[in-house]
Structure formats: C-alpha cells, structure tokens
Amino acid sequence: MAVFNLHLFVLAALLVLGTVSARRLVYVEVRQSQDETRTRGTCTQMSNKCHLASRDDQVCPADYNRCPFDGAPCVLIEPRGDSSRKPEVRCGYLGAQGA
Structure with a gap:
C-alpha cells in the first residue's frame, strides 16, 4: 500500500511540474512578443547591410553578425x-519564421 501511495505521489508531482512548465513557457512567449517588434x-x-x-x-x-550570403535573412x-534595450540588427538570422 505504501509503495502504491509513493508511486501515486510521484506521478502527481510530475504532472503538476509539467503543467507549471507549460504555463510558464506560454507566459514567456507572450511576454517576449509584446516586448519587441521584429521587422524581417x-x-x-x-x-553587409540589412534591407x-x-x-x-x-x-x-x-x-560575428556579418551577412553570410546575398539574400540571407536578417531582422x-x-x-x-x-x-x-537598444534596437538590434541580426544578419544571417535563422530564427522562428512566425516570430
């Protein structure tokens, strides 16, 4: 019985930690998207210029931030x-396409 309770407790703890992590990731993503504007x-x-x-x-x-080839993405x-924070230009940027 004690082993069953221990397994149940560990399972519940893992579920809670996973839920908290997922909520935190969503919060951080929303916060980052509101804190900055990205122009591609x-x-x-x-x-060596971003058009x-x-x-x-x-x-x-x-x-370290040079344009690697003509037509490379930048933001x-x-x-x-x-x-x-100051505005920042990243050349050769391969970040998420939806960002």
Whole structure:
C-alpha cells in the first residue's frame, strides 16, 4: 500500500511540474512578443547591410553578425515601451519564421 501511495505521489508531482512548465513557457512567449517588434528583411554580403521594407538599410554589426550570403535573412528587433534595450540588427538570422 505504501509503495502504491509513493508511486501515486510521484506521478502527481510530475504532472503538476509539467503543467507549471507549460504555463510558464506560454507566459514567456507572450511576454517576449509584446516586448519587441521584429521587422524581417534580407541582407547583402558586399555592403553587409540589412534591407528592410519601408525603412533605411541597417548595418550588420560586428564580425560575428556579418551577412553570410546575398539574400540571407536578417531582422531588426526594436524593444517597445520604456525598455532600456537598444534596437538590434541580426544578419544571417535563422530564427522562428512566425516570430
């Protein structure tokens, strides 16, 4: 009987932890999508710039963030509200397509 109760307790604990983790992931995803705006574009290797529709071209910063080939994806990430973060350009960005 005690072994059965232990198994039941462990199973219940695992279910609760899984539910909490799933809720936390949803909360974090919603929060991140509300905290920033992402504008997608393509970059040019020669000029190392990100071409964004209806915006000025943005320079891909630093060596680690260079445009790997012409037409590679890039994204401008702009924080919303009173965030202390600065806008960021990522070139050669292969993040989630829905983001």
